[in-house]
Amino acid sequence: MEPAANVLDLNQLRRSCSSCALYELCLPAGIGVDDLDRLDATVKDKRALDRGDMLYREGDPFEALYVVRSGALKTFVQNEAGDVQILGFHLPGEILGFDALATNLHVSQAEALERSSICELPYAKLQQVTSEVPALHRQLMRVISREVVEEHRHLVMMGRQQAQEQLASFLRSLADRYQRLHRDGSALNLPMSRYDIANYLGLVVETVSRLFSRMEEMGVLQVNRKSVRILRPELLAALCRSDAAPRRKDAG
Known part of the structure; x- marks a missing residue:
């Protein structure tokens, strides 16, 4: 029964x-x-x-x-x-x-x-x-x-020259996966360390930390340790394209 x-x-x-x-x-x-x-x-x-x-x-x-x-x-x-x-x-x-x-x-x-x-x-x-x-x-x-x-x-991400584009694409992909889980795609809780992110993207951890700070300064993100809020998703999407990413000498 x-x-x-x-x-x-x-x-x-x-x-x-x-x-x-x-x-x-x-x-x-x-x-x-x-x-x-x-x-x-x-x-x-x-x-x-x-x-x-x-x-x-x-x-x-x-x-x-x-x-x-x-x-x-x-x-x-x-x-x-x-x-x-x-x-x-x-x-x-x-x-x-x-x-x-x-x-x-x-x-x-x-x-x-x-x-x-x-x-x-x-x-x-x-x-x-x-x-x-x-x-x-x-x-x-x-x-x-x-x-x-x-x-x-x-593999495509690893082959890109712009480190900022790599990190932006990584965060946008996570946001898409959050939305598939019916969770808020603008509020990410990153379970991985900065070192893990750098290793995955083929970067050094100092570059990843600097890029998070830069995106905060640009008003794209709000970062509090492992909590990342996407404030301007349209700008994050633009940063995923190499032609839209700011060209700076320290981008790598």
């Missing part, structure tokens, strides 16, 4: 994809109740990560894909000398683990930037469900495609 509609089952709320706040982001529109039940049966218990905890490491066997339910993570690679290159930052509703699809081994690492909650989707079970639910399979392909597009954008 199903519980009454007005009774809040906290355990079900924690476990059910249909009750999750990320429902619209992770799942295709119009997925039926029976299909949701199949997906719910696939999801393992939610995993909690503290800041600095590793979700997976390079060389770990591929067992699951992971959906960020709350918090944020970064993915990165590290060479034998210990040098790190950050590949991306992952917000609620975004999926990690695609790096292991080709070889069945993770070729990058994922670390929590703050206390986070993760939905674990064992891949073998997920394959079975997606084979039975074509809409879910199409959604998964769209998510993978979106990851590829983001990687291309990052």
Whole structure:
């Protein structure tokens, strides 16, 4: 017998994809109740990560894909000398683990930037469900495609000469992702450090700090440590174009 509609089952709320706040982001529109039940049966218990905890490491066997339910993570690679290159930052509703699809081994690492909650989707079970639910399979392909597009954008960003343009594009991309989460895209809470941002953009941390200060002076942003408010989104958009970015000798 199903519980009454007005009774809040906290355990079900924690476990059910249909009750999750990320429902619209992770799942295709119009997925039926029976299909949701199949997906719910696939999801393992939610995993909690503290800041600095590793979700997976390079060389770990591929067992699951992971959906960020709350918090944020970064993915990165590290060479034998210990040098790190950050590949991306992952917000609620975004999926990690695609790096292991080709070889069945993770070729990058994922670390929590703050206390986070993760939905674990064992891949073998997920394959079975997606084979039975074509809409879910199409959604998964769209998510993978979106990851590829983001990687291309990052490569283009890394190749740009104007550091100010790189940072402006990064902040605008975060704002767009916030809006997709139905959050205020003008009020960003950056879970990553200035060093992480600099590493991701291929800059030095002093340049990133200077650029934040410059954008504050221009009236584009209001910055308070990790809280960034976008005051003039139209000017931020203009700074994302190299022909509109101010040309200064210290821009790099």
